[in-house]
Amino acid sequence: MCGIVAYIGKKQVGSLLLEGLKRLEYRGYDSSGICIGSADGFFIRKAVGRISVLEAVLDEEHSVPHGHVGMAHTRWATHGAPTECNAHPHTDDQGRIALVHNGIIENYTAIKQFLQEKGHTFNSQTDTEVLAVLIGHFYQGNLLKAVQAALHEVRGTYGMAVMASDEPDHLVVARRGSPLIIGVGKDEYIVASDAAAIVEHTTQVVYLNDNEMALLTPKSFSTTTIDDVPVSKQIKEVEFSLQQIELGGYPHFMLKEIFEQPEAMANCLRGRVDKNEGRVVLGGISQLSRDVVRARRIIITACGTAWHAGLVGEFLLEELAKIPTEVEYASEFRYRNPIIEDGTIVLAISQSGETADTLAALREAKDRGAMSLGIVNVVGSTIARETDAGIYLHVGPEIGVASTKAFCGQIVVETLLALSIARRKYMSQTVLDQFLAALEKIPGQMRRVLDQSDQIREVTTQYCHRENWLFLGRGFNYPVALEGALKLKEISYIHAEGLPAAEMKHGPIALINPGMPVVFIATRGTQYEKLLGNIQEVKARSGRVIAVASEGDEHIRSVADHVFTVPDTIEPLQPLLTVLPLQLLAYHAAVARGCNVDKPRNLAKSVTVE
Numbered sequence: 255m256c257g258i259v260a261y262i263g264k265k266q267v268g269s270l271l272l273e274g275l276k277r278l279e280y281r282g283y284d285s286s287g288i289c290i291g292s293a294d295g296f297f298i299r300k301a302v303g304r305i306s307v308l309e310a311v312l313d314e315e316h317s318v319p320h321g322h323v324g325m326a327h328t329r330w331a332t333h334g335a336p337t338e339c340n341a342h343p344h345t346d347d348q349g350r351i352a353l354v355h356n357g358i359i360e361n362y363t364a365i366k367q368f369l370q371e372k373g374h375t376f377n378s379q380t381d382t383e384v385l386a387v388l389i390g391h392f393y394q395g396n397l398l399k400a401v402q403a404a405l406h407e408v409r410g411t412y413g414m415a416v417m418a419s420d421e422p423d424h425l426v427v428a429r430r431g432s433p434l435i436i437g438v439g440k441d442e443y444i445v446a447s448d449a450a451a452i453v454e455h456t457t458q459v460v461y462l463n464d465n466e467m468a469l470l471t472p473k474s475f476s477t478t479t480i481d482d483v484p485v486s487k488q489i490k491e492v493e494f495s496l497q498q499i500e501l502g503g504y505p506h507f508m509l510k511e512i513f514e515q516p517e518a519m520a521n522c523l524r525g526r527v528d529k530n531e532g533r534v535v536l537g538g539i540s541q542l543s544r545d546v547v548r549a550r551r552i553i554i555t556a557c558g559t560a561w562h563a564g565l566v567g568e569f570l571l572e573e574l575a576k577i578p579t580e581v582e583y584a585s586e587f588r589y590r591n592p593i594i595e596d597g598t599i600v601l602a603i604s605q606s607g608e609t610a611d612t613l614a615a616l617r618e619a620k621d622r623g624a625m626s627l628g629i630v631n632v633v634g635s636t637i638a639r640e641t642d643a644g645i646y647l648h649v650g651p652e653i654g655v656a657s658t659k660a661f662c663g664q665i666v667v668e669t670l671l672a673l674s675i676a677r678r679k680y681m682s683q684t685v686l687d688q689f690l691a692a693l694e695k696i697p698g699q700m701r702r703v704l705d706q707s708d709q710i711r712e713v714t715t716q717y718c719h720r721e722n723w724l725f726l727g728r729g730f731n732y733p734v735a736l737e738g739a740l741k742l743k744e745i746s747y748i749h750a751e752g753l754p755a756a757e758m759k760h761g762p763i764a765l766i767n768p769g770m771p772v773v774f775i776a777t778r779g780t781q782y783e784k785l786l787g788n789i790q791e792v793k794a795r796s797g798r799v800i801a802v803a804s805e806g807d808e809h810i811r812s813v814a815d816h817v818f819t820v821p822d823t824i825e826p827l828q829p830l831l832t833v834l835p836l837q838l839l840a841y842h843a844a845v846a847r848g849c850n851v852d853k854p855r856n857l858a859k860s861v862t863v864e
């Protein structure tokens with residue numbers, strides 16, 4: 255995700271800021287930029303790609319100013335492609351204000367229109383440039399006041415640093431919903447969105463809270479609210495190592511990413527649900543929305559976890575959008591001489607956007623005339639670039655090899671896609687509103703499921719020596735059963751099979767022996783009674799039943815050996831909750847067996863070879 259580093263003090267800022275950006279690299283980004291303040295105004299350089307590209311740009315310059323105030327940014331594109339023009343810092347149209355910003359300005363379209371009517375002009379597609387121009391619009395020689403005035407007009411989130419060319423000894427920073435930390439050194443301050451960029455300079459920090467801002471000079475800092483009410487802040491000591499900071503206090507990235515899901519889903523939904531109008535807004539496919547609504551067939555292609563999310567997508571698109579949909583393993587699809595008729599859309603799903611099989615399947619489909627869409631997490635990745643249009647997950651970088659938050663992000667995006675088509679075809683506003691309300695509740699409901707982590711660990715520890723497991727579910731929870739089994743295989747090296755529950759009697763039931771763990775996803779829904787029957791079949795053979803069930807379902811406790819609960823939601827959204835206990839189960843099993851959770855043997859995060 256985006257990163258900010260800013261500095262004011264006695265050191266030369268150029269190399270200091272670049273080092274700071276490198277500390278934030280682990281968060282993921284697609285472009286970067288730097289602004290150094292000097293007597294001649296701002297020196298701004300930007301580059302697409304790695305920080306080393308920006309470094310090379312600066313190396314080639316003969317006149318990088320030796321300024322003592324500056325700021326730098328790594329951008330993970332949200333509004334607009336990852337281009338040099340869209341990279342931060344952004345300036346106002348007079349070139350007097352420079353801004354780096356994390357977060358999203360939700361009402362930027364309305365503000366942009368207002369500013370255009372006042373004669374202001376814009377170069378980029380970003381929400382951040384709109385904020386820079388707005389600050390410039392209010393600027394009358396006092397940067398702090400101009401920032402305060404602008405922040406009163408914006409809705410959304412920000413962690414930001416701002417400079418004014420007329421005030422070379424001032425740096426203004428502000429925060430709402432996006433972290434910002436001020437490192438306090440001797441006659442110097444280093445501000446960053448993440449302590450990782452600060453700790454090598456100082457361990458003395460001030461944490462800004464939401465709606466707080468600070469004015470920094472080389473020798474002092476003062477903090478206020480954005481309403482200009484003074485706030486006195488305590489200087490605290492950071493006690494973490496760099497590695498711990500990157501892990502945010504979690505022992506593994508996988509666990510961190512599992513626990514990040516509530517926030518990641520909120521980010522994925524942000525700006526895509528217009529609550530006032532009860533609409534789904536998918537900017538990435540808006541230009542092709544007519545073709546999407548008229549699609550006669552959708553072929554989803556993906557690998558691994560993304561394929562499982564694709565299977566949920568098939569159910570969502572057929573049930574909600576009523577478009578015949580099939581999901582194909584990319585590795586099979588590419589060699590199968592696929593039939594692509596008029597009106598076929600190929601939808602490639604990939605966390606990394608680089609998986610070789612998915613990319614090849616996409617190219618094959620395009621060669622045969624299909625329109626292509628992507629659901630991708632990594633901005634600017636090859637699949638994102640090669641699809642005709644797409645929707646990013648915005649769940650942040652996924653570092654653990656076993657995919658977790660990307661799976662849920664993929665399902666959220668598929669749901670939004672299905673709903674936006676459905677509403678334009680036949681779905682009533684009332685039903686759409688019910689879905690949007692249910693989606694809004696998902697992050698909070700996810701937290702309730704994650705709260706059971708300790709209980710899941712205890713149960714898992716009892717069974718983690720068993721080498722064969724079954725995962726069974728029906729309907730929307732059948733793909734979740736597949737995903738639960740895959741997670742367990744990937745990181746704990748336990749053999750596990752995922753199946754539609756009714757298929758058990760056609761073969762796998764022969765595997766069940768006394769004590770074998772069988773995980774049922776048995777939430778209340780259309781096939782609940784049938785699942786209870788399947789549970790009895792396992793019990794009759796002395797298998798041990800671990801059930802993921804609905805909160806308040808007392809009956810299941812009398813038939814299952816162990817129960818993890820999920821809150822009620824609309825049936826098509828259940829996978830977003832039912833997959834969480836299974837992710838935790840796999841995680842705790844792997845830890846109990848002493849496996850390398852984040853880098854399991856033989857696996858790669860992104861498989862770029864066939």
Ligand code: G6P
Nearest residue numbers: 557558559560604605606609657
């Ligand atoms: C690898 C990873 C899986 C992932 C799959 C597809 O096999 O280990 O976790 O699901 O690739 O990756 P993608 O980046 O295309 O979603």
